[in-house]
Amino acid sequence: MSKTTLRKKLEIMIVKHGGAVFGIASAEDADKIKRVRMVEAEFEGWSEKVTSVMPDAKSVVVFGIQTFDDADELSVRRSECEWTYPGYAPLAQIARDMIDVLREEGYKGVVPPESIPRKPIAVLAGIGAYGKNSMVLTEEYGLSLRLEVVITDAPLKKDSPFEKDLCADCDRCVRSCPTRALEPYVLDVNRCLVHITEAGTSDAELNKMVDRYAHLLTPNTIVMCTICQMACPYTSKERLENRIRIK
Ligand code: B12
Numbered sequence: 001m002s003k004t005t006l007r008k009k010l011e012i013m014i015v016k017h018g019g020a021v022f023g024i025a026s027a028e029d030a031d032k033i034k035r036v037r038m039v040e041a042e043f044e045g046w047s048e049k050v051t052s053v054m055p056d057a058k059s060v061v062v063f064g065i066q067t068f069d070d071a072d073e074l075s076v077r078r079s080e081c082e083w084t085y086p087g088y089a090p091l092a093q094i095a096r097d098m099i100d101v102l103r104e105e106g107y108k109g110v111v112p113p114e115s116i117p118r119k120p121i122a123v124l125a126g127i128g129a130y131g132k133n134s135m136v137l138t139e140e141y142g143l144s145l146r147l148e149v150v151i152t153d154a155p156l157k158k159d160s161p162f163e164k165d166l167c168a169d170c171d172r173c174v175r176s177c178p179t180r181a182l183e184p185y186v187l188d189v190n191r192c193l194v195h196i197t198e199a200g201t202s203d204a205e206l207n208k209m210v211d212r213y214a215h216l217l218t219p220n221t222i223v224m225c226t227i228c229q230m231a232c233p234y235t236s237k238e239r240l241e242n243r244i245r246i247k
Protein backbone atom coordinates (compact mmCIF):
# COMPACT_ATOMS: atom_id res chain seq x y z
CA MET A 1 0.00 0.00 0.00
CA SER A 2 1.31 3.48 -0.85
CA LYS A 3 2.10 5.97 1.94
CA THR A 4 -0.80 8.21 0.89
CA THR A 5 -3.29 5.37 1.01
CA LEU A 6 -2.31 4.32 4.53
CA ARG A 7 -2.64 7.94 5.67
CA LYS A 8 -6.12 8.12 4.10
CA LYS A 9 -7.10 4.81 5.67
CA LEU A 10 -6.14 6.13 9.13
CA GLU A 11 -8.04 9.36 8.55
CA ILE A 12 -11.20 7.51 7.45
CA MET A 13 -10.97 5.23 10.50
CA ILE A 14 -10.72 8.22 12.85
CA VAL A 15 -13.70 10.01 11.29
CA LYS A 16 -15.76 6.78 11.40
CA HIS A 17 -15.11 6.51 15.14
CA GLY A 18 -16.22 10.07 15.81
CA GLY A 19 -12.78 11.68 15.80
CA ALA A 20 -12.87 15.43 15.15
CA VAL A 21 -9.32 16.27 14.16
CA PHE A 22 -6.42 14.44 12.54
CA GLY A 23 -2.86 15.34 11.60
CA ILE A 24 0.62 13.88 11.26
CA ALA A 25 4.02 15.12 12.44
CA SER A 26 7.34 13.52 11.63
CA ALA A 27 9.10 11.87 14.56
CA GLU A 28 12.21 13.85 13.66
CA ASP A 29 10.39 17.19 14.03
CA ALA A 30 8.62 16.07 17.21
CA ASP A 31 11.97 15.17 18.77
CA LYS A 32 13.07 18.81 18.33
CA ILE A 33 10.33 20.11 20.65
CA LYS A 34 11.81 21.82 23.69
CA ARG A 35 11.52 19.63 26.79
CA VAL A 36 8.95 20.87 29.32
CA ARG A 37 8.34 20.21 32.99
CA MET A 38 5.06 18.36 33.52
CA VAL A 39 3.26 18.48 36.85
CA GLU A 40 0.05 16.72 37.84
CA ALA A 41 -1.24 14.94 40.93
CA GLU A 42 0.13 11.49 40.02
CA PHE A 43 3.10 12.37 37.81
CA GLU A 44 5.91 14.89 37.72
CA GLY A 45 8.86 14.91 35.35
CA TRP A 46 10.36 16.20 32.11
CA SER A 47 8.76 15.52 28.78
CA GLU A 48 10.56 13.00 26.58
CA LYS A 49 11.45 12.48 22.95
CA VAL A 50 9.29 10.34 20.68
CA THR A 51 12.33 8.18 19.83
CA SER A 52 12.83 7.37 23.51
CA VAL A 53 9.53 5.45 23.23
CA MET A 54 10.17 3.95 19.76
CA PRO A 55 13.79 4.34 18.57
CA ASP A 56 12.90 3.70 14.89
CA ALA A 57 9.79 5.97 14.94
CA LYS A 58 9.07 7.83 11.69
CA SER A 59 5.73 9.53 12.33
CA VAL A 60 3.36 10.68 15.06
CA VAL A 61 -0.34 10.45 14.25
CA VAL A 62 -2.35 13.00 16.25
CA PHE A 63 -6.11 12.90 16.64
CA GLY A 64 -8.74 14.39 18.88
CA ILE A 65 -12.33 14.12 19.99
CA GLN A 66 -14.74 16.95 20.65
CA THR A 67 -16.04 17.45 24.19
CA PHE A 68 -19.78 18.02 23.97
CA ASP A 69 -20.88 18.17 27.54
CA ASP A 70 -19.82 18.74 31.15
CA ALA A 71 -20.06 14.93 31.47
CA ASP A 72 -16.87 14.87 29.38
CA GLU A 73 -15.14 16.80 32.16
CA LEU A 74 -15.56 14.19 34.89
CA SER A 75 -12.74 13.18 37.15
CA VAL A 76 -13.52 10.02 39.16
CA ARG A 77 -11.51 8.98 42.22
CA ARG A 78 -10.83 5.22 42.15
CA SER A 79 -8.63 5.13 45.23
CA GLU A 80 -6.86 7.58 47.54
CA CYS A 81 -4.56 8.91 44.81
CA GLU A 82 -5.88 7.36 41.59
CA TRP A 83 -8.15 9.42 39.32
CA THR A 84 -9.73 8.35 36.04
CA TYR A 85 -11.32 10.42 33.26
CA PRO A 86 -14.28 8.75 31.49
CA GLY A 87 -14.39 11.53 28.86
CA TYR A 88 -11.04 10.39 27.48
CA ALA A 89 -12.19 6.77 26.88
CA PRO A 90 -13.09 7.17 23.15
CA LEU A 91 -9.50 8.20 22.43
CA ALA A 92 -8.23 4.83 23.68
CA GLN A 93 -10.70 2.99 21.43
CA ILE A 94 -9.59 4.96 18.34
CA ALA A 95 -5.93 4.39 19.23
CA ARG A 96 -6.46 0.62 19.53
CA ASP A 97 -8.11 0.44 16.11
CA MET A 98 -5.39 2.62 14.60
CA ILE A 99 -2.68 0.33 15.93
CA ASP A 100 -4.52 -2.63 14.34
CA VAL A 101 -4.64 -0.83 10.97
CA LEU A 102 -0.91 -0.08 11.18
CA ARG A 103 -0.17 -3.70 12.14
CA GLU A 104 -2.17 -5.00 9.14
CA GLU A 105 0.12 -2.91 6.93
CA GLY A 106 3.26 -4.30 8.59
CA TYR A 107 4.00 -1.36 10.91
CA LYS A 108 4.14 -0.83 14.67
CA GLY A 109 2.04 1.65 16.59
CA VAL A 110 2.11 2.65 20.24
CA VAL A 111 0.26 5.06 22.52
CA PRO A 112 3.09 6.69 24.47
CA PRO A 113 3.12 7.56 28.18
CA GLU A 114 2.05 11.03 29.35
CA SER A 115 5.69 12.16 29.19
CA ILE A 116 5.18 12.67 25.44
CA PRO A 117 3.63 16.18 25.25
CA ARG A 118 0.41 16.12 23.20
CA LYS A 119 -0.09 19.91 22.77
CA PRO A 120 3.12 20.93 20.93
CA ILE A 121 2.92 17.79 18.75
CA ALA A 122 -0.68 18.71 17.81
CA VAL A 123 0.49 22.18 16.72
CA LEU A 124 3.30 20.58 14.71
CA ALA A 125 0.77 18.23 13.04
CA GLY A 126 -1.28 21.25 11.91
CA ILE A 127 -4.26 20.62 14.18
CA GLY A 128 -4.52 23.98 15.93
CA ALA A 129 -2.81 26.81 17.79
CA TYR A 130 -1.82 27.33 21.40
CA GLY A 131 -4.51 29.39 23.08
CA LYS A 132 -3.81 31.86 25.86
CA ASN A 133 -5.25 29.39 28.39
CA SER A 134 -2.37 27.08 27.38
CA MET A 135 -4.60 24.55 25.58
CA VAL A 136 -4.67 23.88 21.83
CA LEU A 137 -7.69 25.34 20.02
CA THR A 138 -9.14 25.25 16.51
CA GLU A 139 -11.54 27.60 14.74
CA GLU A 140 -14.14 24.82 14.46
CA TYR A 141 -13.99 23.28 17.94
CA GLY A 142 -12.42 26.00 20.07
CA LEU A 143 -10.86 24.49 23.19
CA SER A 144 -13.41 21.63 23.26
CA LEU A 145 -10.88 19.04 22.16
CA ARG A 146 -9.08 16.14 23.82
CA LEU A 147 -5.99 14.88 22.06
CA GLU A 148 -4.11 11.60 21.64
CA VAL A 149 -1.08 10.45 19.69
CA VAL A 150 0.11 7.17 18.19
CA ILE A 151 3.80 6.82 17.45
CA THR A 152 4.61 4.61 14.47
CA ASP A 153 7.49 3.42 12.29
CA ALA A 154 5.29 4.01 9.21
CA PRO A 155 6.79 6.80 7.03
CA LEU A 156 3.58 8.85 6.62
CA LYS A 157 3.27 12.18 4.80
CA LYS A 158 3.48 14.95 7.43
CA ASP A 159 1.25 18.02 7.72
CA SER A 160 2.51 21.60 7.93
CA PRO A 161 2.61 23.10 11.43
CA PHE A 162 -0.33 25.31 12.43
CA GLU A 163 0.87 28.90 12.21
CA LYS A 164 -2.23 31.12 12.43
CA ASP A 165 -2.72 33.10 15.66
CA LEU A 166 -6.31 32.33 16.69
CA CYS A 167 -6.31 34.44 19.87
CA ALA A 168 -5.14 37.80 18.49
CA ASP A 169 -6.24 40.54 20.95
CA CYS A 170 -8.62 38.30 22.91
CA ASP A 171 -7.70 37.47 26.52
CA ARG A 172 -11.10 36.32 27.82
CA CYS A 173 -9.76 33.03 29.22
CA VAL A 174 -6.99 34.79 31.13
CA ARG A 175 -9.45 37.26 32.66
CA SER A 176 -12.04 34.58 33.44
CA CYS A 177 -9.83 32.35 35.58
CA PRO A 178 -11.09 32.69 39.18
CA THR A 179 -7.71 31.83 40.71
CA ARG A 180 -5.53 33.95 38.38
CA ALA A 181 -3.74 30.79 37.22
CA LEU A 182 -3.21 32.11 33.69
CA GLU A 183 -0.79 34.46 32.00
CA PRO A 184 -1.08 34.46 28.23
CA TYR A 185 -0.08 30.94 27.03
CA VAL A 186 1.28 29.89 30.43
CA LEU A 187 -0.55 28.08 33.23
CA ASP A 188 0.48 28.13 36.89
CA VAL A 189 -0.36 24.53 37.71
CA ASN A 190 -0.43 25.19 41.46
CA ARG A 191 -3.26 27.70 41.02
CA CYS A 192 -5.31 25.67 38.53
CA LEU A 193 -8.42 24.17 40.16
CA VAL A 194 -8.16 21.05 38.00
CA HIS A 195 -4.85 20.26 39.70
CA ILE A 196 -5.93 21.44 43.14
CA THR A 197 -9.06 19.25 43.24
CA GLU A 198 -6.82 16.19 42.82
CA ALA A 199 -3.62 17.21 44.59
CA GLY A 200 -5.22 19.29 47.38
CA THR A 201 -3.98 22.58 48.82
CA SER A 202 -3.66 24.18 52.23
CA ASP A 203 -4.64 27.59 50.78
CA ALA A 204 -8.07 28.44 52.25
CA GLU A 205 -8.96 30.87 49.45
CA LEU A 206 -8.22 28.26 46.75
CA ASN A 207 -10.21 25.64 48.66
CA LYS A 208 -13.22 27.95 48.58
CA MET A 209 -12.78 28.24 44.80
CA VAL A 210 -12.80 24.43 44.47
CA ASP A 211 -16.19 24.29 46.16
CA ARG A 212 -17.51 26.97 43.87
CA TYR A 213 -16.09 26.01 40.46
CA ALA A 214 -15.33 22.26 40.62
CA HIS A 215 -18.66 20.62 41.30
CA LEU A 216 -18.93 17.46 43.35
CA LEU A 217 -21.34 15.19 41.50
CA THR A 218 -21.02 12.11 43.71
CA PRO A 219 -18.70 11.63 46.72
CA ASN A 220 -15.94 10.53 44.29
CA THR A 221 -16.80 12.36 41.10
CA ILE A 222 -15.88 15.94 40.27
CA VAL A 223 -16.87 17.98 37.24
CA MET A 224 -13.54 19.72 36.64
CA CYS A 225 -13.31 23.49 36.35
CA THR A 226 -14.19 24.59 32.81
CA ILE A 227 -14.29 28.37 33.27
CA CYS A 228 -11.44 29.26 30.89
CA GLN A 229 -12.72 26.87 28.19
CA MET A 230 -16.25 28.28 28.38
CA ALA A 231 -14.98 31.87 28.20
CA CYS A 232 -13.49 31.27 24.75
CA PRO A 233 -15.41 32.88 21.84
CA TYR A 234 -14.74 29.75 19.72
CA THR A 235 -16.68 27.54 22.18
CA SER A 236 -19.89 26.45 20.48
CA LYS A 237 -23.36 27.43 21.66
CA GLU A 238 -24.25 23.73 22.05
CA ARG A 239 -21.30 23.14 24.36
CA LEU A 240 -22.25 26.15 26.48
CA GLU A 241 -25.77 24.78 26.82
CA ASN A 242 -24.54 21.35 27.96
CA ARG A 243 -23.33 22.63 31.31
CA ILE A 244 -24.18 21.22 34.70
CA ARG A 245 -27.21 22.92 36.27
CA ILE A 246 -26.47 23.93 39.85
CA LYS A 247 -29.64 24.46 41.87
C1 B12 B 1 -0.14 17.83 33.38
C2 B12 B 1 -1.39 18.15 32.62
C3 B12 B 1 -2.31 19.01 33.22
C4 B12 B 1 -1.97 19.80 34.48
C5 B12 B 1 -1.07 20.97 34.06
C6 B12 B 1 -1.48 21.62 32.73
C7 B12 B 1 -0.40 22.24 31.88
N1 B12 B 1 0.64 22.81 32.43
O1 B12 B 1 -0.52 22.19 30.70
C8 B12 B 1 -3.39 20.21 34.98
C9 B12 B 1 -3.87 19.15 35.95
C10 B12 B 1 -3.51 21.57 35.61
C11 B12 B 1 -4.19 20.08 33.68
C12 B12 B 1 -5.39 20.72 33.49
C13 B12 B 1 -6.15 20.59 32.35
N2 B12 B 1 -5.91 19.77 31.33
CO1 B12 B 1 -4.27 18.77 31.13
N3 B12 B 1 -2.75 17.79 30.74
C14 B12 B 1 -1.63 17.61 31.34
C15 B12 B 1 -0.67 16.73 30.52
C16 B12 B 1 -0.63 15.32 31.13
C17 B12 B 1 0.73 17.31 30.40
C18 B12 B 1 0.75 18.81 30.00
C19 B12 B 1 1.94 19.54 30.59
O2 B12 B 1 2.22 19.46 31.77
N4 B12 B 1 2.67 20.25 29.83
C20 B12 B 1 3.79 21.05 30.34
C21 B12 B 1 3.56 22.50 30.02
C22 B12 B 1 4.66 23.33 30.65
O3 B12 B 1 3.64 22.53 28.62
P1 B12 B 1 2.90 23.60 27.73
O4 B12 B 1 1.64 24.08 28.30
O5 B12 B 1 2.88 22.98 26.38
O6 B12 B 1 3.97 24.79 27.84
C23 B12 B 1 4.25 25.55 26.74
C24 B12 B 1 3.43 26.79 26.60
O7 B12 B 1 3.35 27.47 27.84
C25 B12 B 1 4.30 27.46 25.57
N5 B12 B 1 4.38 28.88 25.63
C26 B12 B 1 4.96 29.64 26.55
N6 B12 B 1 4.90 30.91 26.19
C27 B12 B 1 4.29 30.96 24.99
C28 B12 B 1 4.00 32.01 24.16
C29 B12 B 1 3.37 31.76 22.95
C30 B12 B 1 3.10 32.90 22.05
C31 B12 B 1 2.99 30.43 22.60
C32 B12 B 1 2.27 30.14 21.33
C33 B12 B 1 3.29 29.37 23.46
C34 B12 B 1 3.95 29.66 24.63
O8 B12 B 1 5.64 27.02 25.79
C35 B12 B 1 5.65 26.11 26.85
C36 B12 B 1 6.73 25.12 26.62
O9 B12 B 1 6.69 24.58 25.30
C37 B12 B 1 -1.35 16.75 29.12
C38 B12 B 1 -1.29 15.42 28.34
C39 B12 B 1 0.06 15.25 27.72
N7 B12 B 1 0.73 14.17 27.99
O10 B12 B 1 0.53 16.14 27.01
C40 B12 B 1 -2.81 17.10 29.46
C41 B12 B 1 -3.57 18.06 28.52
C42 B12 B 1 -2.68 19.22 28.17
N8 B12 B 1 -4.68 18.50 29.35
C43 B12 B 1 -5.76 18.65 28.69
C44 B12 B 1 -6.98 19.14 29.25
C45 B12 B 1 -8.21 18.99 28.41
C46 B12 B 1 -7.01 19.70 30.52
C47 B12 B 1 -8.18 20.34 31.25
C48 B12 B 1 -9.26 21.01 30.42
C49 B12 B 1 -8.83 19.32 32.21
C50 B12 B 1 -9.57 18.22 31.51
N9 B12 B 1 -10.88 18.35 31.35
O11 B12 B 1 -8.97 17.26 31.09
C51 B12 B 1 -7.43 21.36 32.15
C52 B12 B 1 -7.15 22.67 31.39
C53 B12 B 1 -6.36 23.66 32.18
C54 B12 B 1 -5.69 24.65 31.26
N10 B12 B 1 -6.11 25.91 31.29
O12 B12 B 1 -4.79 24.25 30.51
C55 B12 B 1 -5.60 18.27 27.22
C56 B12 B 1 -5.52 19.54 26.37
C57 B12 B 1 -6.24 19.38 25.05
C58 B12 B 1 -6.10 20.65 24.25
N11 B12 B 1 -7.13 20.96 23.50
O13 B12 B 1 -5.09 21.31 24.32
C59 B12 B 1 -4.29 17.43 27.26
C60 B12 B 1 -3.44 17.48 26.02
C61 B12 B 1 -4.76 15.99 27.55
C62 B12 B 1 -5.33 15.29 26.34
N12 B12 B 1 -4.88 14.06 26.15
O14 B12 B 1 -6.13 15.81 25.62
N13 B12 B 1 -3.55 19.31 32.78
Ligand code: SF4
Nearest residue numbers: 177192193225227228
Ligand atom coordinates in the same frame (compact mmCIF):
# COMPACT_ATOMS: atom_id res chain seq x y z
S1 SF4 C 1 -9.29 25.26 34.51
FE1 SF4 C 1 -10.18 26.79 35.92
S2 SF4 C 1 -8.57 27.21 37.40
FE2 SF4 C 1 -7.59 26.12 35.70
S3 SF4 C 1 -6.81 27.76 34.38
FE3 SF4 C 1 -8.88 27.28 33.63
S4 SF4 C 1 -10.25 28.69 34.73
FE4 SF4 C 1 -8.29 28.70 35.80
Ligand code: SF4
Nearest residue numbers: 131132167170173232
Ligand atom coordinates in the same frame (compact mmCIF):
# COMPACT_ATOMS: atom_id res chain seq x y z
S1 SF4 D 1 -10.52 32.91 25.14
FE1 SF4 D 1 -9.53 34.20 23.62
S2 SF4 D 1 -7.39 34.24 24.29
FE2 SF4 D 1 -8.34 32.50 25.32
S3 SF4 D 1 -7.96 30.73 24.01
FE3 SF4 D 1 -9.96 31.57 23.41
S4 SF4 D 1 -9.47 32.98 21.73
FE4 SF4 D 1 -7.54 32.57 22.80
